[in-house]
Amino acid sequence: EKPVDVTDVIHAGMIGRFLPPKNQFSLVEALDHLRHNKAINTKIILHFAGNGGSEESLKEVVQKKGLQDQVVFHGLLNEKQIILFLQGLDFYVHASYAETMCTAVMQAMACGLPVLASDIPGINNIVEADKNALLFKNDDIAEMLEKLRQLQDAALRKEMGEHARQFAVT
Secondary structure, eight states: OOOOOGGGEEEEEEESOOOGGGOHHHHHHHHHHHTTOTTOOSEEEEEEEOOOTTHHHHHHHHHHTTOTTTEEEOOOOOHHHHHHHHHTOSEEEEOOSOOSSOHHHHHHHHTTOOEEEEOSTTTTTTSOBTTTEEEEOTTOHHHHHHHHHHTTOHHHHHHHHHHHHHHHHO
């Protein structure tokens, strides 16, 4: 029996209220597509922190798609728990239809995480695209998967994470 190679697992996460404008459903949809995408040979574990009205619906979708082993719900976290949550990730992901100024993205960059996020105001104006963040059009699963494919590269994640931390500090 072949041992599991832990380098083949990447942890991504999102912090936010579970509400339709946050668009967590698109992340689960992308994760479902990954099972059929041969260009991505890495298992991605998706972590959600927060609570809200659409949380139960999202859990039902995860169950229906059989993704329970790849999606973890952490509940509402306090500030100290948020830091620990972020430190356990390989990159931060944030799908959202609307943001004023995305504090969660700033927190992730302060923890040295590269960001994969929706290309919308409130996010695209607080990151440097292709330097510390990869941006995708909302609901464009193919584009999101292409960005995920790029983030399989540990060296790229490290470089982007370093830029993210510098950017946040500055």
